[in-house]
Amino acid sequence: MKNLFLFFVLGCAVLPAKAQTIKTIKGDWTVTKYYFCGTSAMGDTEAKQWLNRKLTIGDKITFEFSKIPKYKTFKNEVCSFGNSLTEQEVSTDEYFYEGFRCNPSSLKIIEKKVILIKMKCDFSPFSEFIMKSASQIIVNWDGVFFELIKV
Numbered sequence: 704m705k706n707l708f709l710f711f712v713l714g715c716a717v718l719p720a721k722a723q724t725i726k727t728i729k730g731d732w733t734v735t736k737y738y739f740c741g742t743s744a745m746g747d748t749e750a751k752q753w754l755n756r757k758l759t760i761g762d763k764i765t766f767e768f769s770k771i772p773k774y775k776t777f778k779n780e781v782c783s784f785g786n787s788l789t790e791q792e793v794s795t796d797e798y799f800y801e802g803f804r805c806n807p808s809s810l811k812i813i814e815k816k817v818i819l820i821k822m823k824c825d826f827s828p829f830s831e832f833i834m835k836s837a838s839q840i841i842v843n844w845d846g847v848f849f850e851l852i853k854v
Contacts, residue, residue, distance in 0.1 A: 724790055724818055727837050732758040732851035740805035743846030749773060750847045758851055760784055764829050782824040789821045803843070810841065810848055 737750045756767040764784050768777035795817050799807040807813075817833055824830040828844030835841055838853040 724820060724834065725788070728820060728832060728834070728840065729760050729784070731854045732760065732840065733854050734758070734849050735852050736850040738810050738848040738850070739846070740799075740809045740848055741803040741846060745845040745847045750849075753847075753849055757854075758829070764824065764827075766829065781827045781829050782822075784822070787823040790818060791821075792816050792818050803846075805848075810835075810850075812841075 734753045734756045737753060739747075739750075752771045752773075756770060758767075759765045762784055764781040765779050766781055768774040768779055793816065795807045795812055795815055798817065798819070799805045799810070799812075812835060814835075817835070820832040820834065822830060828842045828849070831842070833841040833843075835850065840851050840853075842849050842851070
């Protein structure tokens, strides 16, 4: 019985319940890793420039584009949070294989399902968030998957 309880508690810690996802994603995040998986329009040198950049999700979404040479012309304020917001749970394998020709294990994702948060945020890497866990999200831009941790 004790093992069942631990399994339940640990299992719940992996991804937040749907009702909590929106609350969970709000806050400050930092880009900590990047993965090339499938076809990419960005090289390693450019992807490295995203490391340690801060994303803030509140009423507005802001990102430190001004600190990345190629993106200095982008506004740091990306869009308002919640524009046409949708949330869905999807099969991890289907989403990554069909959408990106990518094996999710290449991104260190082992869960069978992931939660996607999508919103209208045109011409931005922040129109879709992949919840890897309650403290880790992934965004895709130019074929590079950037992992962010909550700070």
